């Protein structure tokens with residue numbers, strides 16, 4: 001059993017990681033800027049919760065004290081991304097190294113090393129901070145989560161549509177499958193200072209996935225093809241978001257939809 005710190009453990013991936021690490025018998029501490037109420041869906045029974053801000057450094061020393069392994073599942077969008085991914089990672093790894101944390105596992109995204117998209121570049125900077133640090137680091141790059149792909153489709157809701165980016169394929173993965181790989185890495189799977197890619201069980205076109213979403217939800221919305229502009233669109237159309245050779249034997253999109261998500 002190790003003492004495991006999950007940074008961003010109140011978020012989507014972080015909650016799954018926290019539940020997986022608790023289930024495996026680790027002593028789990030979750031750190032985020034806001035601690036959830038114990039009756040909220042963010043709260044995982046068996047984990048301890050502390051407030052810490054990796055950007056300002058508030059509460060960080062208390063959070064890492066006595067920790068063996070940290071798993072970073074923090075996230076931010078827009079202008080905050082660079083702060084959380086670069087400054088936050090710097091603060092975190094320096095404090096962790098000072099307090100004798102043995103190992104770090106970072107959750108990243110497939111394609112961050114091959115894209116000019118601002119968010120991906122911020123993630124690439126975050127990865128470099130970890131890989132250049134004295135901590136024994138595993139970077140786990142995952143493909144798009146089922147929830148994220150669904151959120152893209154549902155952005156068409158105000159138009160009565162399901163948006164399907166044209167020329168794009170996804171290999172969506174369940175956060176529970178991502179969590180298993182992250183906790184394996186926290187327990188020492190993989191090589192020190194390595195990058196591990198993981199993807200969902202199948203690569204499918206956005207159109208086919210959108211059809212599955214439509215059927216599963218019994219929706220009358222029509223499927224609206226959209227051309228995604230910018231660096232994200234070109235990264236995805238080039239298939240740089242895929243890792244078919246690293247497909248997990250896990251929950252596919254259709255099966256995930258059947259769970260009522």
Ligand SMILES: NC(=O)c1ccc[n+]([C@@H]2O[C@H](COP(=O)([O-])OP(=O)(O)OC[C@H]3O[C@@H](n4cnc5c(N)ncnc54)[C@H](OP(=O)(O)O)[C@@H]3O)[C@@H](O)[C@H]2O)c1
Nearest residue numbers: 008010011012013032033034053054074075108144145148
């Ligand atoms: N979405 C996808 O399809 C996908 C695919 C592959 C990889 N990923 C990666 O997965 C990671 C997690 O994504 P997610 O969607 O699960 O995130 P999320 O639900 O947005 O959760 C983000 C977490 O980070 C915490 N956080 C944000 N700023 C913080 C700060 N300054 N200090 C401490 N904690 C902070 C949040 O809590 P507070 O706000 O309370 O601080 C929250 O717990 C991201 O790094 C993302 O790049 C995502």
